[in-house]
Every structure is written in C-alpha cells, then in structure tokens.
Amino acid sequence: TSQLWLPAAVETPQPVASGEFQALSEVARHKTPDDCWMAINDQVYDLSNYLPDHPSEPEVIVAWCGREASEAYRTKMKGRAHSARADRLLAAYRIATLTP
Numbered sequence: 001t002s003q004l005w006l007p008a009a010v011e012t013p014q015p016v017a018s019g020e021f022q023a024l025s026e027v028a029r030h031k032t033p034d035d036c037w038m039a040i041n042d043q044v045y046d047l048s049n050y051l052p053d054h055p056s057e058p059e060v061i062v063a064w065c066g067r068e069a070s071e072a073y074r075t076k077m078k079g080r081a082h083s084a085r086a087d088r089l090l091a092a093y094r095i096a097t098l099t100p
C-alpha cells in the first residue's frame, strides 16, 4: 500500500520573550505607531504602549519606530540628553537584546 509522505508539522512561532536576541531586521518589521520597536544601545524595546505618553510632537519619536535609535535617544535630536527618569521608563519596555 502506498503511503503519503507528509512533512513534519510547522513549529508554532514562539512569542518574543524577554532576554532573547532579536536582529535589527526583525526590529525593522515593527515600524508603525501601533507596533513600534526600537534598538537602543544594543537592547530592543517595544515602545508601542509608551508612544502616546511621550512629551513631544508624536512624529519626533514615531520616526524612529523600527530603527536603530541609540543616537536619537541619546541626543533627543537636539543635542540634549534624556533624564534619568526617561532612562528608567525606557528600561521598563525592554523585550530583548539585539543580536550581536
């Protein structure tokens, strides 16, 4: 009797867990205000929920969704650093480490 050959079941994609590595190419897929990741100082942040709270014109920060934003964060694009409070906020949105 002939047997059907079937491929192994496709693995279910795993949700991103904190501590995993993500490539910049993956960060780049999350580039809208509703789904906004950024790579900052070798860490990956999901800032989707923070964007509405950011105290600037939305486009100032939205422009960096999906991108390597270390310098933008470091300078606010105006030669001025974010506060320690901002640094603590940022830490709360970390989802992964950037692929080395």
Ligand code: HEM
Pocket: 038, 047, 050, 054, 055, 056, 060, 061, 064, 069, 072, 073, 076, 077, 078, 080, 081, 082, 083, 084, 085, 086, 087, 089, 090, 091, 093
């Ligand atoms: C990466 C792109 C970003 C840019 C270009 C940017 C730029 C700015 C600008 C222009 C201001 C207005 C007030 C000022 O000029 O001092 C500001 C304030 C602020 N931003 Fe951002 N920002 C960015 C990302 C973030 C992120 C990711 C966070 C935290 C999760 C954050 C937290 C804050 C806070 C708390 C303030 C109030 C002032 C302070 O505490 O430094 N920003 N930012």
